[in-house]
Amino acid sequence: KKVNPHNPTDYTLAMMTGGIGIGKxxxxxxxxxxxxxxxxxxxxxxxxxxxxxxxxxxxxxxxTSEQQAREVVFGDIDARIxxxxxxxxxxxxxxxxxxxxxxxxxxxxxxxxxxxxxxGYNILGGILDEADSHKVTEKKDYAxxxxxxxxxxxxxxxxxxxxxxIIGQMKSSTGFAARMYRRFKAxxxxxxxxxxxxxxxxxxYYRQRDKDRExxx
Numbered sequence: 001k002k003v004n005p006h007n008p009t010d011y012t013l014a015m016m017t018g019g020i021g022i023g024k025x026x027x028x029x030x031x032x033x034x035x036x037x038x039x040x041x042x043x044x045x046x047x048x049x050x051x052x053x054x055x056x057x058x059x060x061x062x063x064t065s066e067q068q069a070r071e072v073v074f075g076d077i078d079a080r081i082x083x084x085x086x087x088x089x090x091x092x093x094x095x096x097x098x099x100x101x102x103x104x105x106x107x108x109x110x111x112x113x114x115x116x117x118x119x120g121y122n123i124l125g126g127i128l129d130e131a132d133s134h135k136v137t138e139k140k141d142y143a144x145x146x147x148x149x150x151x152x153x154x155x156x157x158x159x160x161x162x163x164x165x166i167i168g169q170m171k172s173s174t175g176f177a178a179r180m181y182r183r184f185k186a187x188x189x190x191x192x193x194x195x196x197x198x199x200x201x202x203x204x205y206y207r208q209r210d211k212d213r214e215x216x217x
Contacts (some may be wrong), residue, residue, distance in 0.1 A: 007161050008038040008125075013151070013190035015166040017131070017177055022195045024167040028127045029076030031165055032059045032108050033084065035125040036100075040090055045104050049158055051122060058121040059108045062146050063129040073129050074110040118149050122157045126150040131168030131177040143176040160189075170194070 004010075016024050036059055039045045046055050061073050081087045081100060093101040100108040109121070128150065134143035147166070154162030170177040184192035 008035050009163040011189060011191045012154075012160050012162060013164055013184055013187065015131075015177075015180055015184050015190070015192040016195070017166075017168060017170045017181060017193075018195040019169065025073055025076055025129075028061070028073050028129065028165060028167050029080050031163070032061060032077055032125060032127060033080045033087070035059055035163060036102060036106055036108055037086060037090075039106055039124065040102055040104060042104075045106065049122075049124075049161070051157070054105060055122055056105045056107055056120075058123050059106075059125040060118065060121065060123050060150060061108070061110050061127040061129065062150065063110070063112060064133050064135070073127060074108075077108060118153060121153070123150055123153040124158050124161070125163045126154065126165070128164065128166045129168060131166050131180065132171040132175045133168065134176070141176060147176075147180070 016022075016027055018024070039057060042048050045051075045057055046053055049057070051057070061077065063073065078100065081092065090102060099110065107121075111118070128143065128147055131143055134141070134146070136142065147164070151164050154164060166177070166180055168177055170181065172178060181192050181194065184190035
């Protein structure tokens, strides 16, 4: 599929849910480097998006805690970048270890659902990880608050050119993940998928496995 020169994604919102092993973290670790790559290909990203020169364009990965954010999805994001031939030609700034910073003021940042995490950033893309594992109190659903904050920052600064992906297991029929899945399924501008492990692996995988077993007898 050809890259769209006007918009990095076909949808502005997406969600991937299902059991352990379907590839949620892998997909998330590809999404943010791809978005950063798309923006880095622009001659002047700030001018293209109508921002002041030197404005930071950020891609935020939000997890249940800052430590969780850095150690899980962000670790895989870092690995995708380190093993990319394209990014070797557009290297990150090696002096920053807790986030990924590229030329043209393009950043990939791990964070948690605290409201202060998002302050000062022009967020173009985001990953909300572990959808149903964020803290919920009588006054606040931290996943809902994080989603609202990220999506509002994307839309207020970039309109329909941004992208937000929610990943995680659906642990309750009334939880955040279930609510967002139903909302995205009803929204033509959003994409939502729920996969079992066998669906994510594909029919061909199991056919090949059965074929390999036949050879052992």
